Amino acid sequence: xxxxxxxxxxxxxxxxxxxxxxxxxxxxxxxxxxxxxxxxxxxxxxxxxxxxxxxxxxxxxxxxxxxxxxxxxxxxxxxxxxxxxxxxxxxxxxxxxxxxxxxxxxxxxxxxxxxxxxxxxxxxxxxxxxxxxxxxxxxxxxxxxxxxxxxxxxxxxxxxxxxxxxxxxxxxxxxxxxxxxxxxxxxxxxxxxxxxxxxxxxxxxxxxxxxxxxxxxxxxxxxxxxxxxxxxxxxxxxxxxxxxxxxxxxxxxxxxxxxxxxxxxxxxxxxxxxxxxxxxxxxxxxxxxxxxxxxxxxxxxxxxxxx
Amino acid sequence: xxxxxxxxxxxxxxxxxxxxxxxxxxxxxxxxxxxxxxxxxxxxxxxxxxxxxxxxxxxxxxxxxxxxxxxxxxxxxxxxxxxxxxxxxxxxxxxxxxxxxxxxxxxxxxxxxxxxxxxxxxxxxxxxxxxxxxxxxxxxxxxxxxxxxxxxxxxxxxxxxxxxxxxxxxxxxxxxxxxxxxxxxxxxxxxxxxxxxxxxxxxxxxxxxxxxxxxxxxxxxxxxxxxxxxxxxxxxxxxxxxxxxxxxxxxxxxxxxxxxxxxxxxxxxxxxxxxxxxxxxxxxxxxxxxxxxxxxxxxxxxxxxxxxxxxxxxxxxxxxxxxxxxxxxxxxxxxxxxxxxxxxxxxxxxxxxxxxxxxxxxxxxxx
Numbered sequence: 001x002x003x004x005x006x007x008x009x010x011x012x013x014x015x016x017x018x019x020x021x022x023x024x025x026x027x028x029x030x031x032x033x034x035x036x037x038x039x040x041x042x043x044x045x046x047x048x049x050x051x052x053x054x055x056x057x058x059x060x061x062x063x064x065x066x067x068x069x070x071x072x073x074x075x076x077x078x079x080x081x082x083x084x085x086x087x088x089x090x091x092x093x094x095x096x097x098x099x100x101x102x103x104x105x106x107x108x109x110x111x112x113x114x115x116x117x118x119x120x121x122x123x124x125x126x127x128x129x130x131x132x133x134x135x136x137x138x139x140x141x142x143x144x145x146x147x148x149x150x151x152x153x154x155x156x157x158x159x160x161x162x163x164x165x166x167x168x169x170x171x172x173x174x175x176x177x178x179x180x181x182x183x184x185x186x187x188x189x190x191x192x193x194x195x196x197x198x199x200x201x202x203x204x205x206x207x208x209x210x211x212x213x214x215x216x217x218x219x220x221x222x223x224x225x226x227x228x229x230x231x232x233x234x235x236x237x238x239x240x241x242x243x244x245x246x247x248x249x250x251x252x253x254x255x256x257x258x259x260x261x262x263x264x265x266x267x268x269x270x271x272x273x274x275x276x277x278x279x280x281x282x283x284x285x286x287x288x289x290x291x292x293x294x295x296x297x298x299x300x301x302x303x304x305x306x307x
Numbered sequence: 308x309x310x311x312x313x314x315x316x317x318x319x320x321x322x323x324x325x326x327x328x329x330x331x332x333x334x335x336x337x338x339x340x341x342x343x344x345x346x347x348x349x350x351x352x353x354x355x356x357x358x359x360x361x362x363x364x365x366x367x368x369x370x371x372x373x374x375x376x377x378x379x380x381x382x383x384x385x386x387x388x389x390x391x392x393x394x395x396x397x398x399x400x401x402x403x404x405x406x407x408x409x410x411x412x413x414x415x416x417x418x419x420x421x422x423x424x425x426x427x428x429x430x431x432x433x434x435x436x437x438x439x440x441x442x443x444x445x446x447x448x449x450x451x452x453x454x455x456x457x458x459x460x461x462x463x464x465x466x467x468x469x470x471x472x473x474x475x476x477x478x479x480x481x482x483x484x485x486x487x488x489x490x491x492x493x494x495x496x497x498x499x500x501x502x503x504x505x506x507x508x509x510x511x512x513x514x515x516x517x518x519x520x521x522x523x524x525x526x527x528x529x530x531x532x533x534x535x536x537x538x539x540x541x542x543x544x545x546x547x548x549x550x551x552x553x554x555x556x557x558x559x560x561x562x563x564x565x566x567x568x569x570x571x572x573x574x575x576x577x578x579x580x581x582x583x584x585x586x587x588x589x590x591x592x593x594x595x596x597x598x599x600x601x602x603x604x605x606x607x608x609x610x611x612x613x614x615x616x617x618x619x620x621x622x623x624x625x626x627x628x629x630x631x632x633x634x635x636x637x638x639x640x641x642x643x644x645x646x647x648x649x650x651x652x653x654x655x656x657x658x659x660x661x662x663x664x665x666x667x668x669x670x671x672x673x674x
Contacts, residue, residue: 052515054673073671078517088508092324093317104313105516147512 005186011060036190038206044190081153091133106151138169194295224292232286314526355383364412483607495593497576555641574661
């Protein structure tokens with residue numbers, strides 16, 4: 001690795017009685033695209049706010065590009081770009097005025113760094129005289145990313161940039177992040193969407209203020225300890241209930257219209273399960289073995305008691 | 308400096324794109340001035356009176372004439388019996404009744420003494436008081452003119468109302484209005500505009516930028532200094548042109564003091580925005596904690612000297628009070644800084660105190 005960009009060691013943060021972050025330790029290499037994946041309340045936003053010097057941790061140490069988040073917070077503020085989870089641009093300013101404003105307060109101009117944001121900004125440039133509040137969700141995100149990028153940051157912190165954005169815009173957004181990564185920018189991004197994990201170089205799966213695992217997405221899936229069957233049937237709720245009672249089944253979760261049944265290879269196979277379901281009047285049953293997804297891994301990690 | 312300019316430009320965009328802000332900024336001074344000038348006046352003009360004059364002689368007619376020609380009173384009706392007095396007041400139009408005793412001129416001639424009863428509708432005590440004063444003033448004036456050649460010994464008080472000869476209300480409300488509006492615009496508007504950034508989440512972005520908190524704050528309040536200053540000028544010009552409010556002293560000193568007062572109010576606004584994150588709370592604090600005391604405790608409407616001691620102490624802690632004292636002194640008495648340096652220092656002290664407090668409380672982080 002060409003060096004460390006973000007270093008976090010034994011970070012803890014409490015808000016009153018609730019623990020937002022507990023014993024967080026990780027490193028992000030320069031130029032890496034690093035994802036924090038977890039549901040709401042996992043502590044992703046708090047973590048990003050600590051890294052962007054907006055919040056102070058209770059204990060632990062963090063550095064960004066070698067600068068301490070407490071002592072050197074002013075240095076960090078000029079080398080990092082931040083995109084908060086909530087859309088936080090000036091809704092009564094136009095697209096162009098917003099971009100210009102953020103360029104100005106970082107002491108630069110649009111033309112100076114236009115090459116950085118060109119690919120993103122070009123898509124919203126036809127609407128540059130429209131008020132930011134009147135943009136669609138996807139366009140807002142593109143504008144917010146442009147504003148976070150306009151001062152050529154070394155590190156980019158993105159808090160749930162794809163939440164509330166349609167599927168096509170989400171895909172486009174990740175393509176943009178890949179391009180920024182290719183330009184050498186370190187990117188830390190949080191998301192509640194498990195399917196976006198594969199876009200990251202490495203991911204940290206988070207739950208209740210803890211990091212359950214840090215690995216490449218491929219590694220996370222390879223470490224999945226169980227076998228999986230996808231079962232489709234008409235009445236998914238009844239199906240879930242019956243599958244959970246069946247001996248040898250480790251866990252069952254609903255994934256859209258199908259159920260993912262996890263089991264240990266030695267204890268169960270496809271034919272036994274399909275026979276059992278047929279006997280119990282689940283006439284239309286589609287059953288097939290599948291690869292684990294990040295979400296399966298997440299569910300399994302959630303259920304594994306910590307040592 | 309370029310950063311600062313960009314910031315101020317952005318702030319002006321916010322103000323000029325929000326018509327409600329504009330309305331408050333420029334509509335309010337004009338409307339308030341008109342309201343106080345034309346509607347909420349406590350000067351007496353054409354108060355309706357009733358007269359019961361059973362003697363109807365030369366003297367009583369002369370007195371009634373004097374009273375009715377004064378411009379303060381007009382005759383609603385002549386009463387025929389004492390019994391009519393009560394119903395005529397109940398109808399509500401008549402504010403004052405004059406009752407002469409029978410054989411008025413004869414008694415005055417013989418005993419040197421005759422009685423007039425003045426009855427006033429005191430459901431509005433201030434007006435009643437004023438009406439009674441005017442009426443008895445006119446009567447005693449008449450008495451003096453009647454006696455002038457007969458009585459060798461008399462003391463004639465020559466009253467002169469300094470600085471406001473005609474006891475005009477405008478001399479009181481223009482300074483009060485300036486204190487109130489400048490406070491409203493400066494404190495309310497800045498506290499709202501700062502808390503709005505907090506509510507929208509843009510404060511988060513400003514904080515992670517390399518801008519210093521002081522730059523953010525100054526950038527945010529700078530447009531309001533400018534706008535409040537324009538407002539001060541609007542009130543002064545309108546007050547002068549429409550209501551004849553004099554500016555006896557130096558205009559420059561007046562504007563400089565207003566500038567100081569605006570800065571004081573702005574620092575209060577900043578202070579408010581550091582203690583709350585919501586626009587609604589900021590508005591409540593500005594209105595309840597700032598506006599009401601400005602109106603009630605600054606001596607604008609109610610004289611401080613008549614309040615209970617504890618309230619008087621409270622009044623001394625009200626910055627608008629000093630501003631009103633200063634500008635009255637400049638506008639009406641034409642005084643220079645030599646007469647108001649103490650109040651000016653107090654205002655400056657308030658400003659420094661509020662600023663220091665808000666800088667101490669302003670967070671470079673989110674919590």
